[in-house]
Each structure stands twice: as C-alpha cells, then as structure tokens.
Amino acid sequence: MLKVDGVTCAYGKVMAVRDLTMEVRQGELVTLIGANGAGKTTTLKAISGVLAPVEGRIEFEGEDITGASARTVLEKGIAHCPEGRRIFPYMTVRENLEMGCFLRNDAQAIAKDMEKIFERFPILHERRAQAAGTLSGGEQQMLAISRALMSRPRLILFDEPSLGLAPNLVEQTFDIVEQIRSDGVTVVMVEQNALAALELCDRSYVLESGEVTLSGTGNQLLKNKKVQQAYLGG
Amino acid sequence: MNRQLIEVGVVLLFASVPLWLGNLYYLHILITTGIFIIAAISLNLLLGYTGQLSLGHVAFFGIGAYTSALVSLGFDLELTDSYTFVFEPKPVWFSFLCGILFAAVCGWLIGKISFKVRGAYFVIVTISFAEVVRLVALNWIDLTEGPMALNNIPPFTLGIPGLWELTFYKKEPNYWLVLALCVLSFVIVRRLVESRAGRAMIALRENEPLATSVGVDVTKYLVLATVVSAGMAGAAGGLYTHYVRIVDPDVFLFIYTVTMVIMVITGGKGTLLGPIIGGLIFGILPEALRGVAGPEVQWIIYGILMILIVYFLPQGIVPALTNWWRQREGHQDPPAPKETAREVVN
Numbered sequence: 001m002l003k004v005d006g007v008t009c010a011y012g013k014v015m016a017v018r019d020l021t022m023e024v025r026q027g028e029l030v031t032l033i034g035a036n037g038a039g040k041t042t043t044l045k046a047i048s049g050v051l052a053p054v055e056g057r058i059e060f061e062g063e064d065i066t067g068a069s070a071r072t073v074l075e076k077g078i079a080h081c082p083e084g085r086r087i088f089p090y091m092t093v094r095e096n097l098e099m100g101c102f103l104r105n106d107a108q109a110i111a112k113d114m115e116k117i118f119e120r121f122p123i124l125h126e127r128r129a130q131a132a133g134t135l136s137g138g139e140q141q142m143l144a145i146s147r148a149l150m151s152r153p154r155l156i157l158f159d160e161p162s163l164g165l166a167p168n169l170v171e172q173t174f175d176i177v178e179q180i181r182s183d184g185v186t187v188v189m190v191e192q193n194a195l196a197a198l199e200l201c202d203r204s205y206v207l208e209s210g211e212v213t214l215s216g217t218g219n220q221l222l223k224n225k226k227v228q229q230a231y232l233g234g
Numbered sequence: 235m236n237r238q239l240i241e242v243g244v245v246l247l248f249a250s251v252p253l254w255l256g257n258l259y260y261l262h263i264l265i266t267t268g269i270f271i272i273a274a275i276s277l278n279l280l281l282g283y284t285g286q287l288s289l290g291h292v293a294f295f296g297i298g299a300y301t302s303a304l305v306s307l308g309f310d311l312e313l314t315d316s317y318t319f320v321f322e323p324k325p326v327w328f329s330f331l332c333g334i335l336f337a338a339v340c341g342w343l344i345g346k347i348s349f350k351v352r353g354a355y356f357v358i359v360t361i362s363f364a365e366v367v368r369l370v371a372l373n374w375i376d377l378t379e380g381p382m383a384l385n386n387i388p389p390f391t392l393g394i395p396g397l398w399e400l401t402f403y404k405k406e407p408n409y410w411l412v413l414a415l416c417v418l419s420f421v422i423v424r425r426l427v428e429s430r431a432g433r434a435m436i437a438l439r440e441n442e443p444l445a446t447s448v449g450v451d452v453t454k455y456l457v458l459a460t461v462v463s464a465g466m467a468g469a470a471g472g473l474y475t476h477y478v479r480i481v482d483p484d485v486f487l488f489i490y491t492v493t494m495v496i497m498v499i500t501g502g503k504g505t506l507l508g509p510i511i512g513g514l515i516f517g518i519l520p521e522a523l524r525g526v527a528g529p530e531v532q533w534i535i536y537g538i539l540m541i542l543i544v545y546f547l548p549q550g551i552v553p554a555l556t557n558w559w560r561q562r563e564g565h566q567d568p569p570a571p572k573e574t575a576r577e578v579v580n
Contacts, residue, residue, distance in 0.1 A: 050446060071449040080447040088440040099437055102430075103449040151448070 001026045001186055002047070002078075002155060007056030009042050016042040018210040019056070024155070029177070029187045031197040031218075033231060034207035040190040041083060043207070044157045047188070048080035049073035060155070075103055079153035083160040083190075086144035089133030093124055096132045096143055100150030110150070117146045138169035145176055149185075156180065158189040162196070174200055194231035198222050206231075248413055252406040261405045267517030268412035269474050273490075274497040274509035275419045276466035281495070282504035283427055284459045285439030286349075289357050289491055290364030291467055294337040296485040298468025299475040300371060300378060302326075302333030303387045306476070309377060326390050326476055333472040334465045341464020345457035352442075352456075361488075368486030383482035390476050408477050415473060416510075419466050424506055426462065435459055439504075500543045502550025511551050516540075 002024040009017040017039040024030045032040045045051040047058060049070040058066045065073055070080070079100075088096050097117065101110050118125035121142050127135060132143055141161060148156055158177060162170040174196060181187050191197035198204055198218040206214040206227060214227065221227045255261055277291050308323035324332075340363075348359035371378045378384065390411060393399035402408050426432050434455045437445040446452055475481045493516065501512025519539070523532040547554040 048447060050443070069451075070446050071451060074447075074449040082443055082447050084443070085441050086444065088437055088444065090440055091436065095433070099433065099445075099448050099450075102434070102437075147448070 001028075001061055002188070003057075003059040004043070004047065005057045005059070007043075007046055007053045007058060009039070009046050009051055009053045016210055017046065017053075020207075020210070020212055022205050022212065022215070024186060024188055027181070027184065027186055028202045029181045029189070029200065031201040031204045032188070032190045032207055033192070033194045033197050033204055035230075036192075037209070038207040039210040040207055041159055042210075044080065044082075044159050044188070044190055047073070048078060048157055050080070050082075071103065074151055074153075077152075077154040078157065079148040079151045079155070080157045081144055081148045081159060081161065083163060087132040087135075087140050087147070090131055092129050093132050093135070093143060094128045096147055097124075097150050100147035101152075103151065113150055113152065117149065121146060137165055138172065141165060141169065141173055142176070145173075145180070149180070153185060155186045155188065158187065158191075160190055160192060162191065162193055170196070194227070195222075198227075245413070245417055249410065252409050258405055261409055263518060263521045265405065265409050265412050265477060266474075267513060268409070268416050269470050269477070270493065270497065270517050271416055271510055271513035272412070272419050272470040272473070273467050274494045274501075274513045275416070275423055276463040276470065277494045278498045278503060278509040279423050279426070279463045279466070280459055281498055282502075282508065283432065283439060284435045284456055286352065286456065286459075287357050287495075288360045288460075288463070289488075289495070290360030290362070291463075291494055292486055292488070292491040293360070293364035293367045294341060294464040294467035295471040295474070295490065296364075296367060296371065296483075297340055298333035298337040298471030299481045299485050300333075300384070300471075301336040301468070302329045302472035303384045303475045303481050304377070305329035305332045306388050307384060307386070311377060323388075326388055330390075330469070330472040330476070333475075334468045337468025337471065338461050338465035341460045341462075342457060344464070345460035346453075349453050349456045349460075364486055364488070364491065368483050371483040371486060378483070381482060383480050385480050387475055387479040387481065389479060402476070412473055412477075415469060419469070420506065420510070422462070422466070427506070431455055431458060436504075496540060500540060500547075500550055502552035502554075505550065505552040505556075508550050508552045515551075 004020060004022045007017060007020045008015065020039070020043060022030075032043060034040055042051065046053045049065070049068050049072060052067040056066070057064065060073075060076055060078060063076065065076060074080075088099060091099070097114055101113070104110055118128070123139055124143060124146060127139070132140065135143060145161070161173045161177065165173060170193070177187060177189060178200065189197065189201070198221050201218045203217050204215065204221050205212050206221065214221065214224065216224070222232070251264065252261055273291065273295050276294075277288060280286050280288050305321075305324050306326050306329035308321050310318050310320040312318050344359060344363055348356045372380050374380070375382075390402040390408070391399055392402070392407070400407065402411065427435070434445065434450045437448070437450055438452060438455060442452065471485070474485070497512035497516050498509050499512070500516065501510065502508030519536060520532060523535055527535060543551065
C-alpha cells in the first residue's frame with residue numbers, strides 16, 4: 001500500500017533521514033521505534049507531505065506522492081496525527097472535528113461520520129461545544145485521533161500518540177489505535193515506548209540516526225538481543 | 235431577542251448622529267474615528283484572525299490615500315527628456331477604487347514575499363515596507379510633491395453626471411459615507427470569518443503545523459487575508475484623503491499603525507466588535523480629554539487607561555464583556571483554555 005524507497009530528508013544541511021526504505025501493506029499496523037532524533041517523526045512528515053524529501057521515492061497505492069503537498073496526500077487518503085499540540089485549543093470540539101474534514105464536501109456523510117465518532121467517544125459528544133483546550137490530556141488525544149478519522153483515511157500516521165499521557169491513558173490510546181486498525185484502516189505509528197509498540201504491531205522498523213537498522217515482526221524484534229539491550233532495558 | 239433588529243437599530247442610531255449632534259467639530263472627530271475604525275477592522279483580520287502582526291499596516295492606508303489622491307488630481311511624469319507621461323484627472327469614485335485595488339495588490343506582494351517566513355519576519359517586512367513607502371512619498375517630489383503635500387484633492391461626489399450631483403463639501407455626507415463603509419467592512423470581515431476560509435485562518439493562528447496537516451493551504455489563506463486587509467486599509471486611506479483633501483507623507487507615520495494596534499488589542503483581537511469598540515474609545519478619548527486636561531495630562535491619562543485595560547482585560551474589552559454577560563445569564567462557562575508553554579514542535 002505504501003512504499004518508501006531510498007528516502008533521504010534534511011533540514012537545511014542537517015541530514016535527518018538517510019536512504020530509508022520501508023513498506024506497509026494494506027491493513028497492517030506498522031510501528032517505527034528508535035531513540036530521540038532517530039528520524040521517526042521526519043519519516044512521517046515526508047510521507048504526509050509536510051516535508052519534501054531530498055532524494056528517494058514515496059508511493060501510495062501505486063501512485064507517486066514524493067514531494068506532493070500535505071493537501072494532496074490527505075486527498076489521496078493518508079491522515080497525519082502530528083505530535084505535540086494536537087488540537088486547536090480555542091476552537092470547540094465540534095469545530096476541531098470539522099477541521100478534520102476540511103477538504104471534504106459531502107455534508108451528509110460528514111454528519112454521519114461525526115455521529116459515529118460521538119457514539120464511539122460519548123465524552124466528546126458531551127463536550128462538543130466546549131473549547132478543545134479545556135479537555136483533559138486523554139480527551140484531547142481522543143479528539144486528535146477522531147479528527148484524523150474525519151478525513152476518512154485509508155492510512156493513518158500517528159506520531160507518538162502516548163506522549164505526555166498518564167499510564168492508564170496510554171493503554172487506552174493503544175486500544176483505540178488497535179480498534180482503528182480492526183476497522184480496516186492501515187496504521188503507521190511512531191512510538192518511543194518500544195515494548196508497547198512491539199507488542200501492538202504486526203511489523204516494526206528500528207531507526208538509528210536516520211537509518212533503518214533492523215526490521216521484522218513484533219515478535220521477532222522482541223526476541224532480538226540488540227533490541228532488548230537498546231530499547232527494552234534488558 | 236432579534237439580533238438583526240438590534241444591528242439595524244445600532245446602525246440607525248449612528249446614522250442619526252448628525253441630525254442631533256449639532257456640533258461640526260464633534261462630527262469631524264467621529265468621521266476620523268470612523269476612518270480609523272475601518273483601518274482597525276482591516277488590521278484585526280490579520281492580527282486577530284490569522285495571528286500575523288502587520289506593524290506596517292499604515293502603508294496600505296497611505297497607499298490608498300496617495301493613489302486615490304493622484305488618480306483624482308491627475309499627474310504628469312517626465313519619463314525621458316522628450317516624453318512626459320500625462321495622466322488626466324479621473325472621477326473620485328474611480329480613484330477611490332484604484333486606491334483600494336493598488337493597496338490590495340501591494341498586500342498581495344507583501345504577503346507572497348513574507349509569508350514564506352512568518353512571525354517576527356512578517357513584522358519586520360511590514361515595518362520596512364511602510365518606511366520605504368514613506369520615504370518614496372517624501373522624496374519623489376515630481377509625483378507626490380513630497381513634504382509640500384498634495385493639495386486641493388477633490389471631495390467625493392454622488393449623483394448622475396450632468397443631471398444631479400452632490401459634492402461632499404459638508405461633513406454630514408462624509409459622515410454617512412464613512413459609516414456606510416464601516417458597516418460594509420464589518421459585514422465583509424464577518425462573512426469571511428464565518429466562511430471556510432475564515433475557519434482556515436483561525437486554524438492557522440491556533441496551530442499552524444496541525445492546520446497544514448489537515449490540508450489547509452497556509453500561504454493561500456494568509457495571502458488572502460493580507461489582500462482583503464490591505465484593500466480595506468486602502469479604502470480607509472481613500473476616505474481620509476477625499477475628506478481632509480490634503481495628503482502628506484505623515485500619513486505613513488508609525489504612530490498611526492500603533493493607534494490601530496491599540497484599538498484592536500484593547501477592543502479584543504479576534505472578535506468582530508473589538509476594533510469598533512476599541513476604535514470608538516481610543517478615537518474619541520484624546521479629543522474628549524482635550525477639554526478637561528492640559529496636553530501633557532491628556533496623554534498620561536490615555537496611557538494609563540490603556541495600561542489598565544491591557545492589565546485587567548488582557549483579552550480585550552469585548553471578550554471580557556461577553557464572559558461577564560454569559561456568567562450573568564447563568565451559563566456554566568468552562569474556564570478559558572490555558573495557553574500552556576508552547577511545546578517546541580521540531
């Protein structure tokens with residue numbers, strides 16, 4: 001479904017990702033793990049069109065999307081859930097969700113999708129008229145994920161969805177990601193919590209200073225000595 | 235309560251002012267205040283809704299003023315020794331439109347150049363732009379008369395040529411014209427802000443990386459906001475020029491930008507009524523104080539009031555009043571979202 005082939009990304013002269021190759025198949029949940037600054041976020045940015053790669057090729061469902069704008073990529077069916085501030089704090093919950101379908105024109109289908117989201121997360125329905133910045137951290141994460149779903153993506157890129165959340169909320173977030181995948185949406189997730197990431201995923205790529213050093217199924221990597229030493233504290 | 239009815243009522247109330255005010259000097263103050271309010275409304279579109287601070291906003295005002303003045307007066311330019319370009323005077327309504335258009339074109343250029351680099355850079359570009367335009371107006375004496383100013387600028391006229399015509403020599407028609415354009419500017423900004431484009435602008439202000447990732451074309455909407463804002467400021471400049479009928483390079487002074495910013499910030503940036511309320515207060519205040527206090531004291535009072543407003547109502551007057559009203563009505567209003575220290579996004 002998604003093919004990243006020999007992609008190199010740089011911020012000015014600083015190389016962030018070097019010759020990265022990865023593949024994601026329909027319906028998979030693939031994670032990227034690695035230390036800070038390994039290039040995980042940059043990889044997602046390159047895929048979602050926020051950052052144009054210097055070299056290499058990115059293909060989505062057979063179409064070349066290398067260097068396409070964020071808008072085009074989104075229209076093709078890839079939603080990006082960036083890290084950091086994930087919501088529009090002064091907009092209401094409903095407006096945040098509406099921003100998720102900024103590029104869609106089918107008002108009726110949008111209303112239906114919105115209903116589905118509210119069914120799934122009743123708390124968002126309860127707070128729909130509230131400024132999103134007043135939600136708790138976990139609720140904001142729910143909102144961010146829901147917003148990404150509002151564009152009806154076939155592939156979602158999650159960047160550190162567990163960052164800054166209380167442990168019980170981390171679990172809840174991973175449950176939601178799992179659910180999304182079982183609804184048939186392909187997921188690529190960047191995650192620092194390597195253990196959780198490996199347990200959750202079908203396959204994973206290990207990044208080290210901008211390069212893929214290891215890849216394999218979650219189980220394979222969990223048993224791998226190097227991975228255990230470097231990321232699992234064993 | 236019918237909102238539209240109230241709006242019409244307020245406009246009619248303002249429209250009736252010349253009929254009962256009975257003091258031409260006060261009316262003059264209201265006209266200049268109204269012109270400033272239009273400029274403040276235009277600044278608010280940029281500052282309040284997209285979050286970009288244009289500290290050279292007066293440039294668009296001045297460009298509108300000069301363009302409209304020159305087109306209505308006509309001018310000639312010695313391009314080479316043998317060829318002089320002669321521009322015949324045009325009717326005022328046409329020159330007024332030219333002023334708006336040219337200001338908007340300048341806004342487009344500035345937007346294109348500076349929105350590649352945002353924030354502080356936009357501020358610097360706009361300040362420099364205003365200064366450059368001021369220097370041009372000051373030194374291109376063949377065209378602008380420089381510090382000698384452009385004089386005898388024709389006033390607005392209304393009517394059918396040859397049949398019936400009203401020339402706006404008096405203050406009353408000028409007042410109504412300014413009022414009409416205030417209302418028009420307000421309506422334009424409201425329509426824009428409530429549209430899809432407006433939503434995109436607010437999204438940019440709140441979280442630009444996220445706005446990009448949901449598919450908002452950042453540059454497009456920022457440039458759109460700048461163009462509309464610049465054109466509106468140009469309209470204010472045109473009104474000014476044909477009302478006072480003289481224009482000199484002082485229209486580009488930084489202090490006028492500061493005045494607009496003060497009006498927007500104290501009134502409440504990012505609210506529709508903010509620039510109007512702020513504009514009324516800080517447009518009328520200096521004149522109102524003139525009667526009761528000496529010149530030094532006036533500005534001290536002005537300054538203290540400004541500090542008090544910003545200190546006690548950091549969001550501005552309009553948001554503070556809205557909150558107060560809601561609480562009085564018994565709405566359980568959730569606390570405003572805290573502006574947490576901005577996380578560094580890569």
